[in-house]
Amino acid sequence: MIAELAVHRQPIVDALRDIDAGLGDELADVNRWGHDLRVRMLEFAQRGKLIRGSLVAASAAAFGRPVDGAVYTVAAAVELVQSFLLIHDDIMDEDPLRRGSPAVFEQYRRYGSDHGFRHRRRFGESMAICAGDVAILVVFAAISSIEIEESTRVRLMSLLAREIAKVGVAQMADVANGHDPAPATEDEIVSVYQFKTGRYTFSLPLMLGAILAGTDAMVVDALCRWGDLQGVVFQIRDDQLGIMGDADQTGKPVGSDIMANKQTLHRLTLFEAIAGTEWEDVRACFGRDQLSPDEIGRVRRALEQTGTIALLDRRIAQLRSDSAREIAGIGLGDAPRRLLDAIDAYNAARDV
């Protein structure tokens, strides 16, 4: 990831522990499940890459705010937002693994199994719905008690609530795209990329940092538009690495999106390009339970030889130049410009 973010990791972990120390006792006082949950929640949040939280801190610093405990509390809260979303996403995707360990619903399912509970799967999913719910409430409890001026606290909570609500709506479209046999349109796919990846991975952390630094609303709005476009770049690269990348480097099994038949821009563009060509049989690889290395190789060659990869690379170049235009006239200082340039360069070139 972006080198200058690494310095924020340990302080964010410390802030997560402080939030747990401050609110965890209240949860543990309700019943034994409150105690159990605080342990799982802290462990889950710490195990992430903490990129979004680090971006909050990097943005605050770039816009001239001392990176103090208040900033790291917001950064940690953003990581708990991530926990909330992932805990619920894993239920929807029925994905028992997350960050190399059992997903939260799977942790509870196993607990139910170990203790002779009835209907363990339902138990696991129900407990994980509650766990995600508690995580997002802890986010607002934590931010409401940060020692900064009240107007800033209100601004942060208002932004978080509105933007994460939109992430939830984008997630609905993502769920629907996975169940609807009709193909999603290009606009529908890009909208999921923008709101589920862009708004939440880039725009929101950058905006929160800028607000902590007391930055003008005009600049904050430009950061939102910039982050949305960069998020689409990030997601297109992510989809591409999932097919063309090296599993050892990405840590993700090659072709998993093809087997899941995920509605990506690559899939949509490829399907349009292969009609009536020698590659038409490649379509049948999508949604298959198993793919041989030969089949994956054939999909890769189809993506190259139909010009799908080249077309999406041009699209990435266009999105990057669009994003540059969004921040051209707003008089950004050197430090924020360096941060955005580093993110832009990373998104364009990353191979893991």
Place this chain on the structure above:
Amino acid sequence: MIAELAVHRQPIVDALRDIDAGLGDELADVNRWGHDLRVRMLEFAQRGKLIRGSLVAASAAAFGRPVDGAVYTVAAAVELVQSFLLIHDDIMDEDPLRRGSPAVFEQYRRYGSDHGFRHRRRFGESMAICAGDVAILVVFAAISSIEIEESTRVRLMSLLAREIAKVGVAQMADVANGHDPAPATEDEIVSVYQFKTGRYTFSLPLMLGAILAGTDAMVVDALCRWGDLQGVVFQIRDDQLGIMGDADQTGKPVGSDIMANKQTLHRLTLFEAIAGTEWEDVRACFGRDQLSPDEIGRVRRALEQTGTIALLDRRIAQLRSDSAREIAGIGLGDAPRRLLDAIDAYNAARDV
């Protein structure tokens, strides 16, 4: 319900519509699911009895605050908290009916069915997880933009976040009690009553209203303890009506808690009392798929003749006198005292 609450119903519905008008467009702008959700969310929230929201308004008025738009926005937000909790609860309980209409997960399942979606049940549940998530985020977005002083907004959001987090933890215990073959202890059952029913139905609305009126923290804390105890009274009465009440009056099928084998204080007390008596076979009625009118009659007689009903009636009397003690020394004015007396009388005597 309590007569003086009815006056608040229409203004809360109007406030729900205002929240929808203010935030719904933002959701609808994300994608078509955002539009679909705002319609379902508003319809769902309006269909409730709006008791909790009405209590917010009644409490604010009793503590001397003019009941204006700000108060009704908080009241409407509390109703959206209720929507959030019920939408998720219905998934966990697999209960396809809510408020006489399809539960939200069932609405989406049917949508999936009507549109030829794959895995409709999973689709319905996933969409309902998202819908509940969006509802709780709309709560914080709505309160963060109320036009009252910022310190009050922060206090309201902090209280809501902390207390609803505890409701989530109590819900975890309720879920676990439904799956664990080992019986819950009396303390565990009462803790669910206190945090899931009391804190959220009585304490929280009363506290929010008092905070809106600028009431002292000492009084707000006493309201919390009073509401917790009254909540336990309410829930014991609710359980009792579910077995002993008249289905035509309660609107709930008689004996549904017995068939669901719900871990209530009645069940726990009865099971302790029937050991070695002529009523021992009554135990086998709990958890049965079907119960005849004769079997329900036999459970009712066992509850009467083992002294279970009398014991729990004494417990209700004790809880009411404990709750009175919590507010005895805090110098409550006439208006708040009248409101609390009305709630207490209702909880003690209600037969629907």
